[in-house]
Amino acid sequence: MAKSAPHVYLSALPFAPTPSSVYKHYSGLFPRILHVERGQLSHWPSSEMVIPNVGGRILSIALSQDGQSIVSGSEDGTIRVWNATTGETAAVPFTGHTHSVRSVAFSPNGQRIVSGSDDGTIRVWNATTGETAAVPFARHTPSVLSVAFSSQDGQRIVSGSSDGSIHVWNATTGETAGPFTGHMDSVRSVAFSPNGQLIVSGSDDETIRVWKATTGETTAGPFTGHTSSVWSVAFSQDGQRIVSGSDDGTIRVWKATTGETAAGPFTRHTSSVLSVAFSPNGQRIVSGSSDRTIRVWNATTGETAAGPFTGHMASVWFVAFSPDGQRIVSGSDDRTIRV
Numbered sequence: 001m002a003k004s005a006p007h008v009y010l011s012a013l014p015f016a017p018t019p020s021s022v023y024k025h026y027s028g029l030f031p032r033i034l035h036v037e038r039g040q041l042s043h044w045p046s047s048e049m050v051i052p053n054v055g056g057r058i059l060s061i062a063l064s065q066d067g068q069s070i071v072s073g074s075e076d077g078t079i080r081v082w083n084a085t086t087g088e089t090a091a092v093p094f095t096g097h098t099h100s101v102r103s104v105a106f107s108p109n110g111q112r113i114v115s116g117s118d119d120g121t122i123r124v125w126n127a128t129t130g131e132t133a134a135v136p137f138a139r140h141t142p143s144v145l146s147v148a149f150s151s152q153d154g155q156r157i158v159s160g161s162s163d164g165s166i167h168v169w170n171a172t173t174g175e176t177a178g179p180f181t182g183h184m185d186s187v188r189s190v191a192f193s194p195n196g197q198l199i200v201s202g203s204d205d206e207t208i209r210v211w212k213a214t215t216g217e218t219t220a221g222p223f224t225g226h227t228s229s230v231w232s233v234a235f236s237q238d239g240q241r242i243v244s245g246s247d248d249g250t251i252r253v254w255k256a257t258t259g260e261t262a263a264g265p266f267t268r269h270t271s272s273v274l275s276v277a278f279s280p281n282g283q284r285i286v287s288g289s290s291d292r293t294i295r296v297w298n299a300t301t302g303e304t305a306a307g308p309f310t311g312h313m314a315s316v317w318f319v320a321f322s323p324d325g326q327r328i329v330s331g332s333d334d335r336t337i338r339v
Contacts, residue, residue, distance in 0.1 A: 009033070017041040046309050048327065051087040051337040055080060058331035060103045061318045064110040069127070070329055071113050072337060073101030079115050081127060082337065084322075084329070094130040096123055103147045107154035112171070114157050116144030122159055124171060137174045139167055146189045150196040156213070158199050160187030166201055168213060180216035182209055189232045193239045198256070200242050202230030208244055210256060223259040225252055232275045236282040236299075243285050243299070245273030251287055253299060266302040268295060275318045279325045286328050288316030294330055311338060 001007050009026060014034050016023040019042065056076030063070055069090060070082040079094035079101055099118035106113055112133055113125045122137040122144055140161035149171065150156040157169045165179035166187055185204035192199055198219060199211045207222035208230055228247035235242055241262055242254045250265035251273055271291040278285055284305050285297045293308035294316055314333035321328055330338050 015041065017043050020044065046306075047311055047338055049087050049339040050311075051082055052335070054331075054335055054337060055093065056100075057314075057333045057335060058337060059100060059317055061320065061329060061331035061337060062105045063320045063322060063329050064106045064127075065108055065323060066110060067322045067324065067327075069106070069110065070337060071104045071106060071127070072331055073104040073115055073117075075100045077101060077117070077119075079104060079113065079125065079130075081113070081130075084339065087337075087339075091128060091130050094125050096132065096136075097121065099143075102143060102145050105148050107149045107171070108151065109154060112149075112154065114147045114149060114171070116147040116159055118143045120144060122147055122157065122169065124157070134172060134174055137167075137169050137176070139176055139179070140165065143186075145186060148191050150213075151192045151194050152196050156192075156196070158190045158192060158213070160190040160201055162186040164203070166190060166199065166211065166216070168199070168216075177214065178216055180211050182218060182222075183207070185229075188230060189234075191234050193235045193256070194237055195239060198235075198239070200233045200235060200256070202233035202244055204229040206230060206246075208233055208242065208254065208259075210242070210259075220257055220259050223254050225261065225265070226250065228272075231273060232277075234277050236278045237280060238282060241278075241282070241299075243276045243278055245276040245287055247272045249273060249289075251276055251285065251297065251302075253285070263300055263302055266297050268304060268308075269293070272315075274315060277320050279321050280323060281325060284321075284325070286319045286321060288319035288330055290315040292316060292332075294319055294328065296328070312336070 056074040060073040070084045077097045081091040083090050097117040103116040113127045124134040143162040146160040164183045167178040183203040189202040209221035210219045226246040232245040253263035269289040275288040285299045292312050296306035312332040318331045
């Protein structure tokens with residue numbers, strides 16, 4: 001189709017779903033093209049793109065705020081950047097970590113990438129060239145499980161570790177505030193609130209905590225209800241709610257200021273919920289699971305809004321919405337990224 005425009009009609013049109021506007025409008029104008037006898041699509045498939053050959057197992061992915069780039073962190077210790085529209089590699093693999101990369105994130109302006117690794121270090125990279133933008137930050141032992149930039153200015157980085165602590169770093173100098181202590185086990189997930197004033201964390205101790213980003217004081221929590229490790233936490237865009245996904249297979253929505261349950265538990269996944277995220281408008285939640293599926297939920301009622309999306313052949317470690325809320329990107333143990 002890219003090289004010969006007529007193939008939009010001659011080759012692609014016969015396979016378009018019959019209820020689609022494309023098929024209805026054009027099929028009558030091309031009566032002599034091939035005809036599908038069996039298996040005609042009843043709707044467009046959810047999968048837009050598959051990016052294979054991504055190095056090792058994908059342990060983390062993130063989407064830039066403009067939706068144009070995807071970054072992935074891999075078991076082989078490399079970081080890769082992809083064009084989110086074409087799936088083409090946008091930069092050579094970034095190397096420097098000596099163990100698996102557990103977490104990656106873009107800065108708000110998309111110019112930098114932060115990564116956390118099993119080697120105990122945090123690195124900041126130029127997103128275009130892969131050059132190191134700051135010296136490695138090293139205070140955690142042994143593994144850095146989650147990292148995130150501050151949401152507005154990108155001047156700070158928060159990290160959570162298997163040592164149970166949380167650090168906040170100056171993204172340029174590596175100066176640190178912390179450690180923030182209180183969790184009794186590994187901190188699996190951390191995130192800044194949209195205004196950058198708070199940090200939420202989820203832990204293997206089955207709890208969720210909210211911290212003041214500048215001092216490490218606990219402002220809410222611990223939130224209790226999950227019966228196993230909390231793998232993923234995220235704020236809603238208005239900062240009023242927190243969503244969590246757990247090894248217990250459930251998703252819960254909490255009031256960020258009080259820890260009261262706002263919705264849930266949502267129970268459709270048949271195994272651990274490894275990643276959760278709010279849509280930009282806060283009305284939906286996406287989840288990825290070790291049951292290999294992705295689901296979209298009504299954030300208020302817990303009803304299924306879409307899915308399950310199937311195609312991954314192994315655990316789905318990370319999911320994220322595009323900025324317009326129309327697409328979802330996922331990364332899996334099957335060594336592929338899907339949109």
